[in-house]
Amino acid sequence: MNEMELLRKLAQETPLPAPAELEEARARLLAAIAADPATSATSATSARSVAEATTGQPDSSSGHPAEPLRPPAPVPLRPPAPAPVLAAARFMYGGAISSAALLIVALPFAGDVKGSVLGYRLTPSPLTITLVTLAGLALIGLWLWLARATSQGRNWARILSTVLFGLATLELLSSLEAIGKNGVAQAFFAGLTWLSGLGAVWMLWRPASSAFFESAKQMRSRPPSRISGP
Amino acid sequence: MRRRQGSAATGDAAVIESSWREPERFAVLFDRHAPHIHRYLARRAGREVADDLVAETFLVAFAKRDRYDLGRADARPWLYGIATNLVGQHRRDEVRQYRIRQAAAADPEVPGHAERVAADVTAQATRALLAEALATLSAGDRDVLLLIAWEQLTYEEVSRALAIPVGTVRSRLHRARTKVREVLAGTDAGATYEELMTNE
Secondary structure, eight states, X not given: OOHHXXXXXXXXTSOXXXXXXXXXXXXXXXXXXXXXXXXXXXXXXXXXXXXXXXXXXXXXXXXXXXXXXXXXXXXXXXXXXXXXXXXXXXXXXXXXXXXXXXXXHHGGGSSOOOOEETTEEOOOOHHHHHHHHHHHHHXXXXXXXXXXXXXXXXXXXXXXXXXXXXXXXXXXXXXXXXXXXTOHHHHHHHHHHHHHHHHHHHHHTSHHHHHHHHHHHHHHXXXXXXXXXX | OOOOOHHHHHTHHHHHHHHHHOGGGHHHHHHHHHHHHHHHHHHHHOHHHHHHHHHHHHHHHXXXXXXXXXXXXXXXXXXXXXXXXXXXXXXXXXXXXXXXXXXXXXXXXXXXXXXXHHHHHXXXXXXXXXXXXXXXXXXXXXXXHHHXXXXXXXXXXXXXXXXXXXHHHHHHHHHHHHHHHHHHHSSTTHHHHHHHHHHO
């Protein structure tokens, strides 16, 4: 017998707690559940189904009387987003920030070259600057819009994000030379923006994310009045 | 010896997912795992503290259920990880618990037949040695050792529970086992330990 087996053997001397010893902890959990905004158990049917689910016995013999029922609460339209989806949204917000930075460092290079100040080439056409600025702002808006939509469990946003990331990758590859000519800062923020997209797409296709989008889809397809029990 | 809870464990992720829209379902997870989590906490911090910590464990888990990785079917590593973190906030209680066991085991008063008395004394001495050994371990090493020895989690499960690499789990376990062996062999009661090693 080695020390691990000795530890196991002595550990077995500690018995499992009696059900009564867990009653207080269970009551605290049930109180937290009742206080949760997403709680929708407001009918006797629902309470009974929970009691049956937690004990495997009919409510009358479960030993856990049904908890006092709360007034009807609004049924949530979607489940809470899991960590990978939240991470994807954060990546997208990061992408929006780096896109803004990229816009700022890219503006001096917009349009035809007619001169230079402090090493930056000047752009003679206000129209060109306006168009570049609008395009940059639209890109930032797109990041934010997709971050919001994916956080809400919209599967189309996940697919659109993936497609746009693919296009952005192709565009980045085709303009690598031009970006390199325009300075380190622009190359840095372009790379950072692309990495944000990569991180977001990676997180959006994690198993937990897929389960979340599927659950959100199912919940949207259900009647809004109530959610069925187990 | 407890083993995997079979089909029950495979449904943990589904229970947690359903609790996103029906929070009441989370009580299923409590009924399924609370007894073992309580026993783990009782071994580490004493029964009185365990009563409170098991409630805290499930309250924390309930609050964080939306971040649970549904790719993990078995929620035990997640729950043990939360419980272990909570024990970390009660290190003094835990070490005191080991000292109490050590002191209680050091002075056994066991009336009765001579052979039974001898056996009880041996067991008591072993408890005292183990309690002393556990008390001397660092918190991180002790977490790994006890999750594996007592709760029979795998290296990968401990890695997930404590959010550390599997390699760190292995090195901590090795260090902990070495220290325990040293304490057991390096005391006056070492003969008792050696006797146990050879008799069992």
